[in-house]
Amino acid sequence: xxxxxxxxxxxxxxxxxxxxxxxxxxxxxxxxxxxxxxxxxxxxxxxxxxxxxxxxxxxxxxxxxxxxxxxxxxxxxxxxxxxxxxxxxxxxxxxxxxxxxxxxxxxxxxxxxxxxxxxxxxxxxxxxxxxxxxxxxxxxxxxxxxxxxxxxxxxxxxxxxxxxxxxxxxxxxxxxxxxxxxxxxxxxxxxxxxxxxxxxxxxxxxxxxxxxxxxxxx
Amino acid sequence: xxxxxxxxxxxxxxxxxxxxxxxxxxxxxxxxxxxxxxxxxxxxxxxxxxxxxxxxxxxxxxxxxxxxxxxxxxxxxxxxxxxxxxxxxxxxxxxxxxxxxxxxxxxxxxxxxxxxxxxxxxxxxxxxxxxxxxxxxxxxxxxxxxxxxxxxxxxxxxxxxxxxxxxxxxxxxxxxxxxxxxxxxxxxxxxxxxxxxxxxxxxxxxxxxxxxxxxxxxxxxxxxxxxxxxxxxxxxxxxxxxxxxxxxxxx
Ligand code: HEM
Ligand code: FES
Numbered sequence: 380x381x382x383x384x385x386x387x388x389x390x391x392x393x394x395x396x397x398x399x400x401x402x403x404x405x406x407x408x409x410x411x412x413x414x415x416x417x418x419x420x421x422x423x424x425x426x427x428x429x430x431x432x433x434x435x436x437x438x439x440x441x442x443x444x445x446x447x448x449x450x451x452x453x454x455x456x457x458x459x460x461x462x463x464x465x466x467x468x469x470x471x472x473x474x475x476x477x478x479x480x481x482x483x484x485x486x487x488x489x490x491x492x493x494x495x496x497x498x499x500x501x502x503x504x505x506x507x508x509x510x511x512x513x514x515x516x517x518x519x520x521x522x523x524x525x526x527x528x529x530x531x532x533x534x535x536x537x538x539x540x541x542x543x544x545x546x547x548x549x550x551x552x553x554x555x556x557x558x559x560x561x562x563x564x565x566x567x568x569x570x571x572x573x574x575x576x577x578x579x580x581x582x583x584x585x586x587x588x589x590x591x592x593x594x595x596x597x
Numbered sequence: 598x599x600x601x602x603x604x605x606x607x608x609x610x611x612x613x614x615x616x617x618x619x620x621x622x623x624x625x626x627x628x629x630x631x632x633x634x635x636x637x638x639x640x641x642x643x644x645x646x647x648x649x650x651x652x653x654x655x656x657x658x659x660x661x662x663x664x665x666x667x668x669x670x671x672x673x674x675x676x677x678x679x680x681x682x683x684x685x686x687x688x689x690x691x692x693x694x695x696x697x698x699x700x701x702x703x704x705x706x707x708x709x710x711x712x713x714x715x716x717x718x719x720x721x722x723x724x725x726x727x728x729x730x731x732x733x734x735x736x737x738x739x740x741x742x743x744x745x746x747x748x749x750x751x752x753x754x755x756x757x758x759x760x761x762x763x764x765x766x767x768x769x770x771x772x773x774x775x776x777x778x779x780x781x782x783x784x785x786x787x788x789x790x791x792x793x794x795x796x797x798x799x800x801x802x803x804x805x806x807x808x809x810x811x812x813x814x815x816x817x818x819x820x821x822x823x824x825x826x827x828x829x830x831x832x833x834x835x836x837x838x839x840x841x842x843x844x845x846x847x848x
Pocket of ligand 2: 667668761
């Protein structure tokens, strides 16, 4: 009996809505991460000491911070794998394409590009981790690493482009995740849609200003 | 005075599912603008028949926007460019003299082309069979108003029940998903007490069948809502998602 229930639940996760729910829940967690990450990074504005102290503090949490990192990695892997499966399944759902394609007004730039912005995000996250996470920190503080990275115009450009792409992904992703978990009410949905746009603008300006500021101040 | 217009049609012609199809060009001349789109096709078909050619196959029945049989993609828009209108209710006054109109069938793996513009939409019937019903005792008709339903709930259920099952949602969806159809069919029953006995498995079974039919996965593009001839809202998809969570994970 128990195993039958388990099989039922597992098959539900593999259904179209089940996969969407996994996208929404992992997407929400990643959004939560982005918010804390933004607050942490904004400490760069209060100078070297504060930012290095913040970084020390994170590292001194030891196991807790390893645990959170592993959790995020787990959510990111699920998000990427299910996202890729959805993309390929959806391609297959229309074997013969229309000759004339026209939008009726539902689609946005964000919604039409989710798999592509997602894939670009994935490559950026790997690049970003190599830059700042898996880098030798014996001879330099994290502040020094960040500020020397952003003296190079190429890096500044890549980071700003990546943040722009993140903002586009979130602009659709945030409200879409509410719709997926069933939280669509005529009273609240317009508010959620506005928050979705504000959220992506705040992310864009918050993260995007950092490389510019660092490159100007050194 | 009736105005008439001349058009050029580019119509998808395909003899059967097994053979390849393609666009054919036909002139459509002296069309009164008071005609409906299907009547315009009738005129073209008469001419084709007189010329000894195969008329264009397309589905239709009521021609008053209630049966859900008609439907084709007109210049990239299911049921044509007018909001909240079925193809049979689309009038030629919305077109201009000299227009070129491209007409294609619904495109979805779940809707194989039978011939020309006619597609096999029995996948939608399978979704209904999986759970889109209520159990009713036979016998005498029950007393009216024995079960009280608030006006607001009744209206919401009616909004969902407006779905005529034409399949335009799946045709419009960039992912070929029929979530708006399934959402409407689950919603109309989930909102009413009469739908409660089967509610424990309805959403899960209907979604499972929908997936098996070959429809894509909804990514909340909302193109369906914009194209639906009955203007059904994607809030009904959200209700389906809630029902699915209840039946799939919490029961
Ligand atoms: C910081 C990183 C990321 C965040 C915060 C994020 C957030 C989100 C959110 C909230 C959704 C909406 C879920 C829903 O509609 O229910 C979503 C959808 C999606 N994400 Fe991400 N995502 C991130 C990274 C990625 C990456 C790396 C990929 C790589 C492939 C990706 C691919 C997708 C795809 C394809 C969808 C659309 C799926 C659908 O709508 O069915 N995302 N994301
Ligand atoms: S023919 Fe019945 S809805 Fe168009």
